[in-house]
Amino acid sequence: MQCLIQGNISGSIEQSDEGLSDPFVSSLVSALPSNYRLELQKTLKSIRRNKATHVALQFPEGLLLFACTIADILQRLTGVLVSILADVAYGACCVDDFTARALSADFLVHYGHSCLVPIDVTAGVRTLYVFVDIQIDVGHFVDTLQTNFEHGKRLSLLGTVQFLSALQVAVKHLSDRFHVSAPQQLPLSPGEVLGCTSPFLGKAADTDAIIFLGDGRFHLESVMISNPDVPAYRYDPFMKTLFRESYEHEAMLAARTAAVHQAAKATRWGLIQGTLGRQGSPNVFKYLEEQLEAKGLDFVTVLMSEIFPQKLALFPDIEVWVQVACPRLSIDWGSAFEKPLLTPYEAAVALEVVSWQTPYPMDFYSIRPLGPWAPRHPQHQPQQTKHSRDTRGCSARSEIPLTPQTDSSPSSTQPCSLIPSCSKGSSSSAL
The missing domain is CATH 3.40.50.11840 (Diphthamide synthesis DPH1/DPH2 domain 1)
Structure with a gap:
């Protein structure tokens, strides 16, 4: 099968009157x-x-x-x-x-x-x-899915921004054989996933498989964390291989709940505002300050561009840290730190602002997060009247409306479906 992506793809052919033909x-x-x-x-x-x-x-x-x-x-x-x-x-x-x-x-x-x-x-x-x-070989991607999945399966196709054009083409070619969708978590594009933000797909019975298009696991893990009961597959467009992926949900949840329980007993907190680009959210930082003050807890505030165990070890009196930077830093590497290193959501749980959520929410940049520990919560944007981003400075990309937006809350049951070719991961195995 031949599937072509329309438009200029390569740097080498973008030569017109701008001097590129020199x-x-x-x-x-x-x-x-x-x-x-x-x-x-x-x-x-x-x-x-x-x-x-x-x-x-x-x-x-x-x-x-x-x-x-x-x-x-x-x-x-x-x-x-x-x-x-x-x-x-x-x-x-x-x-x-x-x-x-x-x-x-x-x-x-x-x-x-x-x-x-x-x-x-x-x-x-x-x-x-x-x-x-x-640009990838979309035809091979489509053929791989058709070979590995039964007719009529409900597939949710997701990927990183580099592959969304290919994803859209694949959806068109797969829609006559499968129930295919590209779930959307606004303000992201249909099918787009971030390491900290991915759509909740609803009940496991609504989706037969997650198909992730990308050459790494990091972003896929975000989807697997928020949808622990849905089988996940990853198609590597460079290896042209489909992997069956897995994630150690029980180990992750045990580690994170243990950190929260330890933090709940702490009296001396450290609050980190990330300064790497726009990682840190002043609104979330202020919200956490207010929650700590309301509890009468002592805390210090620290600005850091990158957060390392060696840096935090220089503050021996701090019993627990909360970082407003990257949630995955705590989820993936929290065990490397001597003291608990919480996400803003986990801090809200430890401070008894909210109960523990199941599944674990991956909605940090969603416009509909579960609470004000996320930057785009309405509480932080009283002037916001539109849900979409201002994309006037973005690269142009033709997008087709693949699925309606999905709410980040577990009560939402928007079904999702999209693409296949195979290997397995917290382990990966090639199909």
Whole structure:
């Protein structure tokens, strides 16, 4: 089967009147992966349209090897100063407009993540998001699912932003054989998953399988945590292999509940505001301060860009830490810290603001989170009148309405379904 994604995909073919056909520039472009949509033409137009004089580029670690080449292309064709932000960008929450402004940059290009932070709130720096769509062999993906799943199965197809265009194409080709959907957790796009934010799919009986399109487990684990009873599969588009994935739910829940119980007995707390890009939420931080004050508990506040056990060990008097940065830091690596390291949600449980939720909520950036320990809770956004993000600075991507939005609460029972090819994970096994 041949399934084609429409539109320019490669950096090498984005050559029109923006100067990309210059022989030397063409040689630079040819060094970039041809199946990565780096949107050089759009970036050049945006730099010129905004009359930028200093452009900052921000990449996730996996794209940093292309940073110098892209910077050379942009600088040669626009004449502006181009700086590369080398601090790690773990996700969409790490867009670093503050550092860009500190460098006197007036334009920021953030690669590899979606517009989680709207461009109208970036700190005086015009921001362009380049999703970096990756062209894959969608036909093999579709054939793999048709081979491994029975006709009529209900499949929920999810993935990271790089593969959403491919995901949409696959949905169209699979819909005549399966009940296929791309569940949506607003403000994310249909099918999009973050490491801390993923849709709750309802009762396990509503979905036969989760099909995740991506080359790693981190984002898939978010879906598995919030949907522990639904079988999960991951198709690796580079290995062209389908994996049956698993997650050690009991071990994770035991570790997290133990940390919460220990925290409930603590009298000396530490409250960490993450400063890596936009990870930290001032509103959530203030909410937690208010809850600690209401309980009459002593606490100290600390600002940290990255949170390591060695750093926190320098505060021996602190009995429990709460970090407003990345929930997965506590979930995945909490056991590496000497003292309990809680997420804002877990802190709310320890402070008896809310009872323990089942399944574990993965709704940190949802517009409908369970409580005000999440940044987009209505309590923190009294002026908000629309649910969608301002995406004027985002890379353009055609999207089809695959499924209605899903509520993050366990009471929601929106069914979901989408794609297959196989291997297994907290272990992975190839099918």
